[in-house]
Amino acid sequence: MATIDTPATPSPRGKGQPTTSAETPAVYKQQKPFFLRSWFALVLTVVLIVAHIIGWRVSEIDPGRLVSKSGDIGRFVGEVLSPDLISTDVSSIELQVPVLGSDTQVAVNPVQSSEILIPTIMAGQTPRDTPPDTPTFDAGAKVSSDTVTPGQEVTITGSGWRPSTGGQILWRSTGQSASVQTLGSFTSDPQGNFEAKVKVPTDPERVISTSGFANTLALRQNWGVGNPYPSEALRLSWEKIIETVFLALMGTTMAVVLSIPLSFLASRNLMSHTLLGNGVYYVTRTVLNVLRSIEVVIWAVIFAATVGLGPFAGMLALVVHSIASLGKLYSEAIESIDPGPVEALTATGANRLQVIMYAVVPQFIPQFLSFTMYRWDINVRMSTVIGIVGGGGIGFILIQYINLLRWSEAGTAIWIIAIVVILMDWVSSVVRKAVI
Amino acid sequence: MLRIEGVSKIYEDGTKALHKVDLQIPDGQFVVIIGLSGSGKSTLLRCINGLIKPSTGKIWLDNDEITAASPTQLRRLRLKIGMIFQQFNLVRRSSVMTNVLSGRLGYRATLPSLFHRFTAADYQMAFRNLERVGIPQKAYSRADMLSGGQQQRVAIARALMQEPKLMLADEPVASLDPATSHSVMKYLEQINKEDGLTVLCNLHFLSLARRYADRVIALRNDGEGGHIVFDGPALEIDEKKFRDIYGEDAVEVEIGPERGRLEEATSAATLTSAGGGRF
DSSP: OHHHHHHHTHHHHHHHHHHHHHHHHHHSOOOOOGGGSOHHHHHHHHHHHHHHHHHHHHTTOOHHHHHHTHHHHHHHHHHHHSOOOEEEEEEEEEEEEEEEEOSSOOOOOOEEEEEEEOOEEEETTEEEOOOTTOOOEEEEEEESOSEEOTTOEEEEEEESOOTTOEEEEEEEOOSSSOOEEEEEEEEOOTTSOEEEEEEOOSOHHHHSOSSSOOEEEEEEEEEEEEEEEEOHHHHHHHHHHHHHHHHHHHHHHHHHHHHHHHHHHTOHHHHTTSHHHHHHHHHHHHHHHHHHTSOHHHHHHHHHHHHOSSHHHHHHHHHHHHHHHHHHHHHHHHHTSOHHHHHHHHHTTOOHHHHIIIIIHHHHHHHHHHHHHHHHHHHHHHHHHHTTTTOOSHHHHHHHHHHTTOHHHHHHHHHHHHHHHHHHHHHHHHHHHHHO | OEEEEEEEEEOTTSOEEEEEEEEEEOTTOEEEEEOOTTSSHHHHHHHHTTSSOOSEEEEEETTEEGGGOOHHHHHHHHTTEEEEOTTOOOOTTSBHHHHHHGGGGGGSOHHHHHTTOOOHHHHHHHHHHHHHTTOGGGTTSBGGGSOHHHHHHHHHHHHHTTOOSEEEESSTTTTSOHHHHHHHHHHHHHHHHHHOOEEEEEOSOHHHHHHHOSEEEEEEESSSOEEEEEEEOGGGOOHHHHHHHHOTTOOOOOOOTTTOOHHHHHHHHHHHHHSOSOO
16 A cells, blocks of 8 residues: 555656646746836836937937047147146247249259357247347258258258257248148257258148248257246136135135024024014025025126126125025024923023024034035135136136137146145045034 | 912824813922823923913912913013923033023023123032032033933033022933932932922832922823822822822832832833823
8 A cells, every 4th residue: 555655646746846837927926127017117118218319319419529539539638637837938049041842853952041049038928038148059051952842851951059959840831821830850969060851841832932932941949948937827827726715715704694694594493483483484495495596607697797707796606605505504404403402491581592592503513614614615616617607716717728729728727626626625624523 | 389270281283281280389399290101291390481381271480470471571480490301401512511501591681691701600609509419520521421410410500590499300310320310319309408499390200209209299191181180298109099190000110229220210111101191
């Protein structure tokens, strides 16, 4: 009997296996993807996809342009990363050798030129007086050919130049498209001699002179004189960042002074005792909300249009925007204080103002300081932006440099902003830790 | 003499806290009010100093009607009524001295007090009161550096600055361990016996009431609002009265310095929740 029973035992198990696998979907039911679970989910998914397709077109997204313009972008980034920080005065001498252009090969003779050159000194774009004791150079140059065809190679030998100094060889054309083009460079030996080979431009318009005037091969040496000094962009950026920091300071201080009383009026726990108080509470809250919903840049434009361009407009914009945000932050800090001490001091017979001064203010101070510092941080960053719309400060010169495509100068301003903002962040975190 | 006549309180949310409470407390009595949480003890105390306005009924302190006082008159009357709280309610970031001096604000003109100007006499008085509660050396510590028992003693010193004739204590020892509880209760007993202040104290523990009270008043809230179910000397509270006050399931726990341990405080909490109170 037992032997018959024993083989019977596996059979329900064998039968059971298909049964359990049939039941499995009920227990371990595969979740449907989100968009197939309900009609709503499906519609939502379709709407989202369509919205993104439209959005892609509306915002003119074109990744190809990022690739095709990568050269430009790289150049801008490169210039911004090498900001214009230090300048030196530049002393230069230039000698010109006339060379005719021709479309056919003609018999040529060497051409020679020499002159006593007095260096000119430039500080950036501005010329400086040359000191009377400046040494002069009796420089001469010989070009192997007085007439050239486009793309022809010529040899230039020079003597009497400033020893061991680099220089450029420029092509000043007088053709239909008058222009200056760098052909090459040379370096004089310790005796002031050099020899260089350059190719004249291949473009016939730049070489063949229709008016009959000769083109010029200009030889120019540049060298720094005097000590290096901060560049114009650095000096201006420094001046303006200081204006920016003070702009933020004044904006913050005035906003704090004005928003403290407002925040008390906007605190439910202080105002909700009387009907009048409740009214004041709601009006103050509403005004703060409206003010906050308008961005600081818009305020800057409005004030620049009313009180004129400059830091004052920027400061007013910061004040209005900071009041709106500080008023709300402060009043929420006041609402979150422990009501116990307020009750205790009310019970001693102290009046409303005394209760606020002794029970509310001490509890409010840590958050007050924290929010105020944070706001100053924000205002320094904001004031760089409001300068762009005419609110004074460093943003004003930054946008000018950008418009003039002077990227390395713009880089100077950007770096100064970054450094000052990081510095302020650090200082305020140190102060915050010390005070609270 | 404190007189309470027919005081009821129904809160705006409909909670019925007190129902027709009548009470007369002669000067110099140490009165302990007991009852479950929600029996209206705290509401009754806050009606007496006008922190809460009763829905109906009248309260007199001597000849002044507190329930009919204007805001200015109410502030004057509050000077005579000190109050201490379960959570001490000190300004934690201020110094002990500032906390004690703030009990004097009602006597001082608004403008100088806003700039922390107090008289030399006020400072002397503050030191005297801190000496009384045994912590003059803590005068210039920040309040939150003190232990719970010390904070409650600062709160007593603050209330004493009012030179009150009535001291309200809303569960003054409920946040303290049993040993500290007795030290705080002893200071209340001291100001009652030595200065003749009337003390009105809410307590959870009957054992503390038995030890300190001249008179025990028990409140119970059956849903209509708290009303008085017992008024007499603590010794008269027997097993039956105890069940009347705390409900059928309640068991009395002892609290005392020699036996006081944390677990008893825990069982006291159980007692409250076991009762048939509104909560």
